[in-house]
Amino acid sequence: MPNIAKLYEKAIALDLFDANWYTATYKLSFSNEYEAFNDYLRKSPYVDISPSLNFNSACYLRDNPDVYHSGISPLEHYLSTGYMEGRSVFPHKIEWTPRHTVSQAWEDEPIKKQHRYAVVLHIFYEDFVDRFYDALYGVNFNFDLYVLTTEVSLVDRCRERFSKNPRIDRVYVNHVPNRGRNFGPFLVEFGKELLEYDYFLHMHSKRSLYSGQEQSQWANYLIEYLAKDKHVLSQALQILDHHPEYGIYYPVTFWNLPPWVNHWLQNKGIGRHVLANKYGITQSEDFFAYPAGGMFWARPSALKDILEQEWAYESFPPEPLAADGTELHALERIIPYLVKNKGYKQLFYNPTSGDFTEDDSFIYRSYLADNYGRLLHAVNCHQIISFDVFDTIVYRDHLEPDIAKFKMAEILNLGVSGMKFVEYRNQAELELRIANNFSGDVGIYDIYSKLAPSLATELSPVQLADLEFQLDLAMLSGKATMVELVNAIAAQGKTIFFITDTYYTRDHIATLLKKSGVTCPYELFVSSDLGLRKDSGTMWNMIDRKLTTENNKNRFLHIGDSVTSDAQNPGDRGLGNFHILAPMDKWDAMNYPSIRKEFDIKNILHVFKWGPVVSQVGAHPFI
Template structure:
């Protein structure tokens, strides 16, 4: 009944629909606030009845939980209290029969309320009919690093803890976390205001874990990295080990959100078992250079990706002589870590000033600071060390970086459900609905070049590809990289330097035909696309391409795709996904009017990150080369590889493996 009413209002009175949605959200928010207060009162009072109920229903298993914790609890009560605290921000589960992460993902209202998962279910969710599921890890480490918590040889290490405090209340928060340290450390604190210096010395001075305390007033430039490197790098580089944390919070959803920060603080400093394990592993393994926990579990699937930051990283990559190999990478998301200064030698050896960092305000992504946190583990490996991680759901330390693909270990049906539930479903085309037989997107250009080489027009097919791509670049440059260009325009420009054997429009058609011949359907995603259209869902096709809408229609027919409600191609409307202009235009017609649009595509930036910024629900899938690398398969194909034997050797394998766009579930 509710769905029918929504559909009716969406067509007849969108304003009334938005009003009703807002009223429902406010009602749910008020109800959750009431639940939160009730649960908080019970928790503060130490509700033994809750533990009894959880145990009786087999939703809390003391031995199971203890086996996945590095802090061995002596009784069920203390273990349950530990779980209830962590479940507000961590994806640890209380038993094999209750998946905390699954419950929070299905009930984001509970997550944002700050109520623990199992607490909410037992007090309210069970009565409301909310589903629970058994634990089924999307990913678990293929190997673990053994530790002996009784070993305390790390006590001979000289250790510094560097804290950047932008929010004053973190002075007390960090001081409380120090209680988990099994060793005295030197504390280096940078603060945003000079009036906080006295409080820093007073609060940390009462901590028995603090040996020496150094405090500096920082400039609001460089975020957490600026103070670390400008104020303290010269002194920190002489320690055996340095921990770096900073105050982090988000203010939205009606209450302070600290879950991401709490997660990082817990597994970098707060959990006594984990911190002992960190120190012991560093003490016994000279090749370990950096530690951080696996990325926060509620971050987007693509968070462990370079996204928009490669250009900002160029300076450092050239300076440190580091080459980029993959787009996905394990790095300390949030910029907090433990590291040997020797593993980051180049960073600590440099003389820094605040002017070395960009001024505020910074964009959400693409700055030098976003690039720097991604560069840290690359520098660690460049210096001969290894990064290692802690995975809270399994309670294991590991070198296995496969966690960066965790959210891709799920069936396509999960994506299908979200597309079905949206008002409009939007699809990318290339490497989403279809792929080239040999993966290489420039292979059609190479085949045109081979024809021209055979006719004696160009010195080599590879040279033609270079000139063809240069012509496209110059066309875009002439427009100051605004809008887009069409394929005929590219060949018109190319005709000025190459004596083409046919008119530009005929040459453009030849390249398209060559590409059409290579295109094959990605059956599973195509079946989803067709089923949505057949079911009456409004479906859009969106592509950044120099092909025309008519050519895109021919491609769709070629792979057996149904005709969508609308086709958006950048060559005709001048709007592109990758610069946000298309999403801004489309948001004005949909999202801004309360219409929910879910988009699926393979490009992290153009199909996931940017539409997400505009309020679209973005569903990212792996393109063939990313999936190849995610599976750790040997060999591969460089994007600019233009040798036909190599293209045919690797391209077919990459595409066969990548046809299904997710990992084994």
């Protein structure tokens, strides 16, 4: 155990802890400075809080993953060994603050007696029994506890342990099958019962594997601001009580997750299908706020659609589950839309400012905080730098590749509308993919070999394919910032890869890169040439094998705008990656008027109107 008194003295001597600044910045209250220091040491392994203006805790943990995974306070590590090891420290920097806040004027007044509270715990790991007990002990309201566990051995232990909390009126402990993860069992076992309460809390024994190894920081963070921090908990429940418009509460997304965690990822198709077909809800965003990690407080009325539904364990896929892209992964993400559909809003707590807010722009937090500077730092730490092409190195005048096809119909005078030709052209591509069982990829010459016989034109398939490319090429330009980066780092001796999913050929992409201003040597990986794709993961499997064979895996970094193809998929294989915002995502991040829902080639006038505007915003991918 560290000598806290000596750590405190050293922190003061080095001007690394400022109690007045700490309490004012995070809106906290302590009886003395030593108590404030202990609060910082306890929270800082998992909360993005700094001890003073002179020490950035989050930056220290990001730069030193060994410290992060050790689970100790970053300042404690620095004072104990990091200082002598010469580890770098940086000044505190605010990454995000809410644009508006919700009043907290109730000073921890007693919770209203007439409210009925329920807490639902899903416990898979035994050590969480004590962690949840400690977190819930000392709340200033009575509640009923519903415990679900997959382990028979934990049934009696949970019942005995939680019965010691004087605030718990009734304890229900159910042994459940290992199916449905944390959501399935509570919906099957207790969904309808929860409708009888005013509020309920859902927590589970989460251990994150985002970094490739087990860690508890994410769970600690969520438990802290949903139950353990009694001041925050009291304020959250008071806000819910005074503001009936809020239907769900949870802290902003954990700070050390990938920046793209607030995205549909591989769950877009199934998530939108469930929303539309089960609940009649349409949704168009790619990035959005949801309770990442699956823990939250809610009014049962806000989630009535799923609580009153008839669920069975067979409603959920059996274990083992895929890492993403299942109905359970989608279920977590549809929660905010169910809440909104019932007329409620979401409430968030931001620990880095000590504020409650309904501002959900924290989902772009990492992109708003010097993302270009972070990119340069990441590039400097790697030797093989890989880039996506479309919307990363180059951008289109109107965003949509279908515009080139639309123009073809006008030029060729095919006797069909531009929209109808786009439909024919895309259908031919789809039929080829279906014939291939969506394996490998298709090329543009194959597409026009299939399509040409049905067109009223004397042009050959090759001529038609080349015409589409030339029309598209005319609308494509290089992103100056990214092209300059490519040429600059190549001049420093770094190896450059370009990896792209496209029906265009290697020669087409080489021509495009030359037009965009890329002048350096590079290796080119094109899906239509290799029969491998990033979005399916097959391209990344090949890249992984290549880098592993050459002992270069740790020296590799990929940069791209697609969350799944350029970030999640390589990341799942342990490949370094850096995500930049696609043009429409940047448009949304900058809080411009929402146009995504109407932005479809079928609404051609809308595309012609807004495409160039969004395209120019995205020409520089950083905010």
